[in-house]
Amino acid sequence: MIKPELEKGNSISLSLYPGCMDHIVRIQGIDxxxxxxxxxxxxCPLACMLDRESCKTGYDKGTRNTTNPLAGNDNLYTWEEIAQITIKYMVVFSEQ
Structure with missing residues (x-):
């Protein structure tokens, strides 16, 4: 579902984590x-993701990288990592 949308040139956002840690990210690619x-x-490496998934902490409690504004760009979240977190919904943005 994700790959065909990206191949069409569409943008995709995901809502991650349970209600206590709502978070939106943008998918750059899939492989x-x-x-x-x-x-x-x-x-947000795996330990950070699992803390957020269990509602223990968030970026505002020390995991946010404020020294490098590009730290969030083009990060690989492996299939193993993705399997351990909640994806609440996906939004596809299209010019069509």
Missing amino acids: EKGLWIDDPNGH
């Missing part, structure tokens, strides 16, 4: 390794 994501709050 055999996983999803390439732009995250406006910086890179």
Whole structure:
């Protein structure tokens, strides 16, 4: 579902995590390794993702990378990582 939309030139956003940690990211690409994501709050490695998934912490509590504004660009979230978090919904943006 994601790959065909990207191939059409559409943009895709995902809503991640349960209600306590709502978060929106943009998908840059998809391949055999996983999803390439732009995250406006910086890179969130697996430990950070699992903390957010369990509602323990968020970017505002020390995981946000404020020293490098590009840290959230083009981050790979592997299929193993994606399988461990909640994807609430996907939005496709199209010019059509």
